[in-house]
Amino acid sequence: MQMRLFNTLTSRVEPLEPISPPEIRMYACGLTVYNRGHVGNYRTIVTTDVLRRALRYLGFRVKGVLNITDVDDRIIQQAVTADQDLQGFTRPWIEALEEDMTTLGIERPEFMPRATEHLPEMIDLIARLTARGHTYEADGSIYFRIASFPEYGRLSGLDVKGIKAGARVDTDKYDKENARDFVLWKFKSDEPEWAQWDAPFGRGRPGWHIECSAMSMKYLGQTFDLHIGGEDLIFPHHENEIAQSSGATGEPFVRHWMHVKHLLIDDETMSKSKGNFFTIPDILERGHSPDSIRYLLAGSHYRKPLSFGFEGLEQSVAALERIWGLVQRLDETQGDGPEGEARKACTDAETTFREALADDLNTPEALAAVHGLVSRANALLAEGELTRSGAGAVRSTLKGMDSVFGVLLPKEAADQLSAEEQALFDERQEARRQREFARADEARARLEAMGIVLEDTRGATRWRRRR
């Protein structure tokens, strides 16, 4: 099925037409590892994850890259302050990234390259840019000359011909030809040895943008299908990537650019510089589940600002528990017979789900389809009209949908009641048999206080842990 996505390059929703169908080659700007990523960072990463899963759901194959920037100004600065070398300083933050990705159920992309492992590629790229006349040297550093690249500014829509009134201009420590020219290779003799590499054009280190050009083209080719990142990266990072890549190869760089809106908190964007952010561990510490975070992030539309809040996480858990509750009941369904109504419910939901995803990754509508199926299945169940095969159909439909969202099925946790909990549970059952309801209710209340919720059914009594 065709996937339509908003393309920043054209400001329109356009079909995603892979260069080598059915494979989609996509690159996502990951994190700069100088501290712990916050939920806002993970909105982009979760969106990327949901997108690649959705693409597969729609019949594509995906080759994806998520990069790790492990050398830049802030990293060097902070490593020096902490009296560590580059590897020593970044290692814990890379581990934190991987831990958070696991927590949020994010698939490992095919490649997760690190900048420091691609110095030869970056150096080669700079050499090619120089050969094509896109660079100049000043104070030993190599700059990209934007005047040599007429396309510059197309992605961001910025006028780079001059500096507009009111625009802030960076204090120019170097002798740049144009304020917008950016550095490809920095000559910095005052920085530690571990942040310097040999290159034909002098010992130094890469600028911020070059690693993404080098790594994306290495793994995905000179021209590839899709590039994703947070909206703040449109300028200058992505603009510069285009200039560097296309400038070096003479070929188009990326066909489709996708940008994820920032998370809002109290109507302000969440950012490290403002300090108004939460990390994943922060949120877990407050008692929220990983699933609720993923549901909230994945279930909002990537092109709209999302108001992040703890109330939203509560609402997410409640919605998830409704879905999980159905799945549990489906698995207990008895009764022979054809799939009946359930079949149609599944087909309808699948159609809506698929079309929603294909329409600019409309995950809120896709989730509405999930809930629609849940409601219909619950109704059939309540009327005793769901057979075992019907329940199986619903379950496998939900399973397919979960291949995109990753949180729709309850965890298979080999969850057992503790001895104390089991004793209370047994006592309540015994009390109920003897119709000593006061005693039974007391046991139930104590279990409730421990986070165990009971549900009496015709047959057995079912229990589940809250959250």
Next chain:
RNA sequence: GGCGGCGUAGCCAAGUGGUUAAGGCGGAGGUCUGCAAAACCUCUAUUCCCCGGUUCGACUCCGGGCGCCGCCUCCA
């Protein structure tokens, strides 16, 4: 100052030039239950920030206003 985006019920959040403006959470009533829980049924925006305009018809298109957000500088 320049460029871009947003403003939909108590909360989160889709969507459309003209059928009943998705879905979830929350709330109210009912069914079921020993009572609950869960589930089911019913209800919960005569209305989409405000004001004009285009149109047979706008919440959806255009203009203006108000409010908010982002980028233009390191930031997902």
